[in-house]
Amino acid sequence: MNAERTHSVKLYRYDPSSDKEPYYEQFVIPHQKGMRVLDALDYIYEQLEHPFAYHWFCGTKRCGMCGVMVNGKPSLACWDAAQDHMTVEPLRHFLIVRDLVVDFSENERTLTELRPQPIRKAPYEGFPENLSAGKMQAHLDLMSCIDCRLCVAACPKTDPSDPTYKGFVGPYTLVQLAKIGVDPRYDVNLTQSLLKGRIQDCGSCNDCGETCPNQIPILRGAVDKLRDRLVDDGVYKIRAWSIIKKLPLSVRKWSRCKLNLTLGERINEAAT
């Protein structure tokens, strides 16, 4: 342990059952080699014996349960380095249970409701089925999602307190739907799920993909592929979609978020 270096941690505290409003506590803790945000939280809880509510299970980027906001940005506590000065708050856009613990259950219920039962294109003929790595690549790209929902916290369109929020399910749910949508083994009609989940509210800013701790290409690998399906099925009309989707992500982000240009999505009600 490096005795000279310390970390200043400002910790969000809030118990909705007893506190009128959130407050913060400040701690200065010693640095540990390679220290993660989770190590800092563990130190406060275990070594300083200062109990607060925080979530984690695996400590190694598998359970996806330790997401928090660090200095205003979504962060997976077991993955990201502890900063010298950090304010740690609960993952935004979710209901706060207590302190840093948020409730994913509503998000989970939505996914279970929206996710249709996939149907095999051809009867299963036994292990190992005839699959090519190439055909499965799009599915493989999404397989490392650990359900941490940092992408939901990063998404500017999933804030339930925003007056313009219309119920967009957010990038996590779209990734989960895309997983079956891009799987060549299945035939699945996602139209109703995508429209109900308001895919049209996605602003293509790619904040989700930039935040993903497993570098899942959320915009191109999931959202755009779902849009492709809607366009192909005639459900969805987007101006110059074949050109727009090939633009660099930075250009799409700039045009969409800075200039507030929309894709001009129109839903063809007749086709739904």
Added chain:
Amino acid sequence: MYAALKAREAGVDVLLVSKGPIGRSGATPFGGTLLAYLDPKWINEPAKMDGASEEDYASTYFYLADEDHIAKTIQWVRDHLLSELEQMGLYFRRQPDGRVLFCPTRPKHTWTPKMGMSGRVMADLLRRKVLESRIRVMEENMVTSILTTGRRCVGATLFDIMNGEFNAVRAKATIIATGHANFLSRRSTGTREVCGDGLAIPYSAGAELYNVEMVLWHASDMAWPRCWMRLHIYPNPMPLTAETSKIVNKNGEVMYEQKENLEITSPYYLQLKRLYENVRRGKASFDGSYFSDLRHIDPHILNEYSYQTQFPKKVGINPTKDMIENAPSYHFLIGGVWVNFATMASSIPRLFAAGGATGHDGVTECMYDAQIATKSALAKIDELPTPEIEQLQIETVEKRITKLLENAGTEGGVSPISLKRQIREIMWEKMGYVKNEQGMNSALQEFAEIRHSEVPRMTLASKTKRFNYEIVDAFDVYNMLTACELQVRASLYRKESRGPFYREDYPYIDNKNWLKYIILGRKENGEEYIRTEQVSLKNKKLPDREEYLSSTY
């Protein structure tokens, strides 16, 4: 989850209770590899490539396992499970040529999608199936006791971590599937929530336990950062290469390389022996100062097929150029609830156990147990009356929670987390890989001291019921003390060394006297006992006695 799905398929009303979120907690997400026992014809390889046999696997359990059970597991996984999982939607990673991903020197392994990630993906698939099948799920609910009537399991009491509610559940049959990697030592692979519950709770209800002294250690987990102590740098064969990692001491000398020992199915205890030899010579330490070396492995394989190698990169270590500092971590037990391996029935009627809770290893193997346990649990279940539960048992546990909350915030107490820390320190110092009678007796004394002097003073800081993890910590303390004490008692009882179990005062494998399960139990009057059962091996004749450190098991 698999047991719940099988029971649901049979039309039974199922309640799945999990201390963490299902599929995202416990040991399963750590399953790095799927033990698939690939049929050579599936991968277009000569038949001689098949590397899994009953004998092979008995050695994984240091011959303290049931050979029939192992044989049936291997057959079931190969003949049934792989196709069931693929049909359910699991993508067994393919090579560019379309063949299932495998290792040329050990074709019983496969991966989905990467080495180090397979259990997580499998668990996610099962989680999705459970949620879609409308099984009633109580996640983040801690089982605080097993309820019995006349030594028969009739249900359990539960504590809801999220909202602090206490519940009791009546059940005609109960299956324990708590997994096996417990966070019982300073460095452990167990997740936050697994603190010996799956051992202590059934034991306290009267179930027998076995092999609890057989703790497997990882020798090659990341030394730092702290929360990555569970991050295993696999010594096992990697996908698509004959190369394996090298474990290197601080002088740069190779201590262990699995590719030189391919006949050994589980490299962990050989790694430990080599580590111990190097520690004795001052060339490594149990706190670090030795390394995993992956520099000779094709970078494409590391990047494409290993989940683990991104971790060192994140802290500035390039695995293709630098070595990764390691330290040992307490891993899991090759033991747990003692069951009839043909039925997975415990010694308490209507209580069954499966997978890691019974000491079995591997995600796919655990699923074999789960379906056997389910079949046994459902046999004639319709004919069973709804069980009565004794109110007194429920009240006893509820009072414990009430008292903890009532006393919260009082001065002069001791926090549950400080006791958990103390227990883990004792386990690390006195119940590490190298053990002796003196150290273990001292551990028992220290546990007794905590139980009698500290536990009564245990005080929570807050009275809140919302995600008050201190209440969980307090129950963890009770469970950890029981689980750890049992482990010490069984370790003192076994007067030999074997596999990862090393007693420096008995540095030999004694098959003549100790090819036995050590079984611990409690009589109805609370009196504790230890008994043994001989292991019968049909496929292997072992020498009566071997020097431990030079042996291969």
